Amino acid sequence: MIVNNTVDFVAGRGTINLIHQQNKESYNLERGDVIRVPAGALIYLINRDSNDKFQIASLFQPVSTPTNTFREFFGVGGENPESFFNVFSDEILEAAFNTERERLDKVFRQQRQGEIVEASQEQIRALSRDASSSQEGGHIWSRRGSRSSRGPYNLLNKRPTHSNEFGQLHEVDGNDYSQLQDLDVAVTFHNIKQGAMVAPFYNSKATSLVVVVEGRGRFEMACPHVSSSKRQRSQGRREYEQEEEREESGSAHYQRVSARLSPRTAFIVPAGHPVSIVASDNQNLQIVAFKINVENNQRNYLAGQENVLNQLEREAKELAFNMPAKEVEAIFNNQRQSVFLPGPNQRQQREEGRHGGLLLDTIKDVFMF
């Protein structure tokens, strides 16, 4: 039983069974499937592959309760994990099951194998026999005849939001998969090609919880902190500036947050925090991100052809950068790709190819203007 709503992203081949007051649902899961498990459902999972792992990355959205908000895993059957049945007093259990405690003990104290038990091939076949899958539309008919929409949705089968030679971005939200609507959650999958990177960007209001599925790389994020010391006043003040307002506005100071990435590394990118992610040179980097608070969220890029700063007027560029607009534009237009870009080492190689090495940098500057 899981007393939370969860959204799961799947790797490997397995089966999930959900039991509710009303009915039982059973789905075969495969790589890229996203499924929501409603709060309070009894679930059990089966690995259908005898050689490979069955892995799930889960977002838990706790149901608010006065006493606990954490996830709970427990068995129904035995002492390891402990069954909640064993908490009730003998007389209540005996009355509830109309059965003596000695016989109940056989049921509720037998299972001591831990949370994960080995099943025979026959048991696995039986338990996944009636399961439907995302391939079949991700939907089944429930026992009571009403069409269920609880089945999985395969994120990787959806057309990528962005795709070029440096990577692909897949995204599913409540518009594609209605189960995500009331949770205000989206799931994205980045496949960053080896040596490539994601252009620096920020989400306007969504926060991302990111997990590495495969590959290695690193990320850098700009994290704002109001500096504790009063920042030095500039000489550029004019009379029309309001003293009072300036005193109040806490000017931001940024810190870089960065880390190496490898499978199962997790990190959080809060709303409004510019971030860039780079794949290692010898392996694609695949990451899944659960995005919360996604309604009306916008993904704003800070480099590449989709750089939001390209929308500044000439005069705004002059004032913001204190240099001729055409020089700003020349630099902003240097990057011809968008979203997925050649990474640091790829760029250097190309540069070397084109210019014969870094010594020509100064000359290139002269050429440019």
Next chain:
Amino acid sequence: MIVNNTVDFVAGRGTINLIHQQNKESYNLERGDVIRVPAGALIYLINRDSNDKFQIASLFQPVSTPTNTFREFFGVGGENPESFFNVFSDEILEAAFNTERERLDKVFRQQRQGEIVEASQEQIRALSRDASSSQEGGHIWSRRGSRSSRGPYNLLNKRPTHSNEFGQLHEVDGNDYSQLQDLDVAVTFHNIKQGAMVAPFYNSKATSLVVVVEGRGRFEMACPHVSSSKRQRSQGRREYEQEEEREESGSAHYQRVSARLSPRTAFIVPAGHPVSIVASDNQNLQIVAFKINVENNQRNYLAGQENVLNQLEREAKELAFNMPAKEVEAIFNNQRQSVFLPGPNQRQQREEGRHGGLLLDTIKDVFMF
């Protein structure tokens, strides 16, 4: 004035008056009435019965304010309870009422009798004269001619959700009584017959705030706490188990929470906490529960004919309980009732009747299989 939304469950016979910016509403209340009082309304209550108490169990949903979230009772008239009028300065009060302070004192300092005052029979008749009731559909026409839907809804007049010889369950939510919709609240009433019990169950996402209205009994609840000490590893491990995932999953340890129940005892049953309630042997136990966070909530039973575990496949039962499925099913089917069950002492009596005492238990086991 109550700066909260409240949902009230009524015992006794009274009248409630609500005053708003727009109009005044007046309702006669009787046992089983549920009424929502909107935040910020001025209310006053009248006991119309000269012999009996007029009792209300209220759920307060505080309006979020920066400085206080607690309930407030105060009078408009005097010094006990203190009127908020007395806080304003003389000159503001004098200007507001266009009247000198000395005369205002007569109004705002006269009442010193406390929050509850005695009214004459004439006053009570006058104050409840224009009141409507849940019998009349629970709705009245407001002064401005628009149909009001603020009136009470009688929970006990609604057909029970479940009823058998051991008890009745009545429930009202936003579908029945639209005033509960935006609060995401439901109200339930359990009448547990003497000696009977409610089958262990949990709410999938709702939390219940329970108050005993009449009778005596007790409840038992399983409360999960992550055990602080690393749980002992079982020998049952297999290679395909992932070390990392197991380390992360906080396995649940359960504690029993239980208490005796008597009128006006209150307790909370958080979401996902299995609970069972037993009536005393000589009196029906009547309890009202305010359920919050009810949208899509499911009530999952853990014993009786509606036991969710009955939906497990044979193979899942074998794996979960580590014993032949048919033995599990035999025990689960022993209890022929659902929701309201014979309680511990009733079961014992029947057993004695059928088998001539507990000595036959062993024999019964043999009979069963």
Next chain:
Amino acid sequence: MIVNNTVDFVAGRGTINLIHQQNKESYNLERGDVIRVPAGALIYLINRDSNDKFQIASLFQPVSTPTNTFREFFGVGGENPESFFNVFSDEILEAAFNTERERLDKVFRQQRQGEIVEASQEQIRALSRDASSSQEGGHIWSRRGSRSSRGPYNLLNKRPTHSNEFGQLHEVDGNDYSQLQDLDVAVTFHNIKQGAMVAPFYNSKATSLVVVVEGRGRFEMACPHVSSSKRQRSQGRREYEQEEEREESGSAHYQRVSARLSPRTAFIVPAGHPVSIVASDNQNLQIVAFKINVENNQRNYLAGQENVLNQLEREAKELAFNMPAKEVEAIFNNQRQSVFLPGPNQRQQREEGRHGGLLLDTIKDVFMF
């Protein structure tokens, strides 16, 4: 970039530019304009008036993030304010812009003039050239051809909710300006004429964040605190009162909160807190209030013709004030105005005019009854 939703109230003449992933919007703003700025938008503001200040009162509604909830102001261009671009490592920046660090430094380290820079008349003209305004319906066509509804709404052009010789009240909420709907926010503007006051009132569930725009005056507010010492028991108890309930009900004690008001003073009026505001005798007091949690909010007046207490029945007045209803009503009817009332000094002057001074108060009392 502002990682918050904001609602702004404008004084002066300026232009706001908003940049998003999708498009750029530009609006000329003038006194009384209300505009919502979506979370995560890049904005810049221009003062179009060479003589006058351009002032904005903003309500920030933080986007919930794990690490910060405060507002952030920062530049895109330079070192003061620090650009977030400077946080990324050289190699990521170089790859992102496909440009060497030395050239990037020219762009990202040039601007050192602080958050507010002086623009030439030509630049200001260019930056406000394509802007639309609330006069034009507050709406423009976005680049992609879909009609935008992000433009400003002029609060002062809306018919006042209440207006008399002592003041005007303007109010805009999500019904008038759809951008406020999902924020559950309203904006009000009180123009309290010199010497006049706002009748004591409370909001049933909204909390107001108030800023003085112009003028001077003061406010008084009743703030409830549960008194720590057990309040003295009255003698007025009757048998039908329930001991238990009385013990539980925390009776409120009130404190007066008051302060002088002058331009840019801000204060908060939580839900359910009665408040009165008085203008100085020689200048109108103009205040803007951002109201949060406004859905179904009611503004309940406690004096004047709209006094909610006028709706009490005669018998309720007798019981609440412990004096004949007709005396209560005589006092409540003394104030013929509603919402905006003559203030303390105006009242005194009138009184002196009518009665020849305060000495006649006693006689007036006699006249009255």
